[in-house]
Amino acid sequence: MTPTLAQMNEAARAVSTPLFADVPGDIAVSFEFFPPKTEAMEATLWQSVEALRPLDPRFVSVTYGAGGSTRERTHNTVARIVRETGIPAAAHLTCVDASRGEIDEVARAYWDAGVRHIVALRGDPPRAGEKFVAHPDGYASAADLVAGLKRVADFELSVGAYPEPHPDATSETADIDHLARKLDAGAQRGITQFFFEPDTFFRFRDAAAARGITAELVPGILPVSNFAQLKKMAAGCNTAVPAWMGRLFEGLDDKPAARQLVAATVAAELCRRLYAGGVRHFHFYTLNRAELAYAICHMLGVRPAATAQELAA
Template identity: 50%
Template sequence: MPAPRISFEFFPPKTLEASFRLWETVRMLAPLRPDFVSVTYGAGGTTRQLTHEAVTTIGREFTLNVAAHLTCVDATRAETLAIAESYAAAGVTELVALRGDPPKGQGGFAARPEGFASSLELIAALKDTGKFKIRVGAYPERHPEARDEAADIDWLKQKFEAGADSAITQFFFEAETFLRFRDRAEKAGIDAARIIPGIIPIEGWAGIRRFAQATGATIPGWLDEAFVKAGRDGHEQLLATAVCTELCDTLLGEGVPALHFYTLNKAHLTRDVCFALGVKPQVALQNVA
């Protein structure tokens, strides 16, 4: 089986220590030559400038194709498109267009006056510029605000119709979750090859479990039990590598061509899983005098 296409997600650092960790993570993963890497955007636009700095620095220093997250939150249409234009001016050709999460304490999303009311409006406006490849989010399990799974599929189809080029899914823990979602998407007329499954390497089960609960991802009982036991035995890292590798291998065996890793700015587990899947570092040849 050929090695899969891969991509990575990072988040912008807020402290000097976090900056060093991000830099080290990118340094370790860049030799795997991902299709692209993405940099997230904090809830309520709280990391807008940090995201821009991280995107441009990673692209410049590591010659990686960087996709910047862009949301509809807390900005007018003109302000949001000006941010997009600043990315284009910096040589960024890919954006991850999202509605975005509201600031903490605000409750549900509320569009700002003269702002984009939904991701569909943002996608269409970015498409009209003709300057970007547009990636969007997708949900293999029901989004907390969706009435049912069918509504999620319909919304994803509308995103593609608005101009999206590909979609990256929320993370999940069992291959069947994605494969059933893929079947529903194909039945609705969506080209499933344009949907990239999001994979989260389990660097620490307690933290990932809380993250899953917050996002509505199903936590399989067997996985919870396995990590509790592995934690007692001191084998959590071995289990994490095995679980993530098996999940990815199953997806690849079902014809999935690409994987997107939510790294949480930690490199080792993601790198080990990529190695196990046959993704090897590509070292540029040095000129020898």
């Protein structure tokens, strides 16, 4: 995609001034959470939701375990967000180990609870190392799931997108073709797997545009607070971890405050360079902690509504 004059001017400003000087905050943000397993984890989750709520997120999403293992907890968490906060909430839903009838029933329950947005995913096999096998009476792919959900109700639908091809994809071209099928089936946007180099996203965006994809592609941002955990997560989803990141986090295992500062800096710089390339919506994988996502949003100029009005006065 050829950069516009505005994007070129923005890129020049990003490298000629302090990186976060007067970023106008003209972006949308969304946040992903996972359903809590314990009372302590539930308290942390709701503290995070309340901390991020003033940033007026476009939506928040709640993940869904392999094989529907968190089905009830996901439903309860999403329904509570809708009921108590007024934040638009999206429920993740997968194809794994469930018939079409079961999935459709879950979707209808979400609609009845006031949930109008679903993140439709094929899902990972419930046992690590196995290949995905569709349920005999289930949806065979995320594209099939999108089409099925559209038959249940007029949901807003987001789907997964992969700047570095999905581990099961036979090629980058095949992966983008599959994304196109999901969007053609009725999804409104793709939310990407996390990545760590701006050019990774820009190359993917250009390839998608060349394929004729015009839907919104939202970069998924993972602020890294635990580098060892990150390497395990990245290995499972075909995400490259740059060597320089390992060197940055080296020696910080027993220094959590310093790790937080490094993590926020790395992720904020990635977002700033994506912003210079025209990105205006960021989806943050929070791991149920608000601090890093809040700090990054602040550096990008996103403020609570009252604060933004005071700054403009």
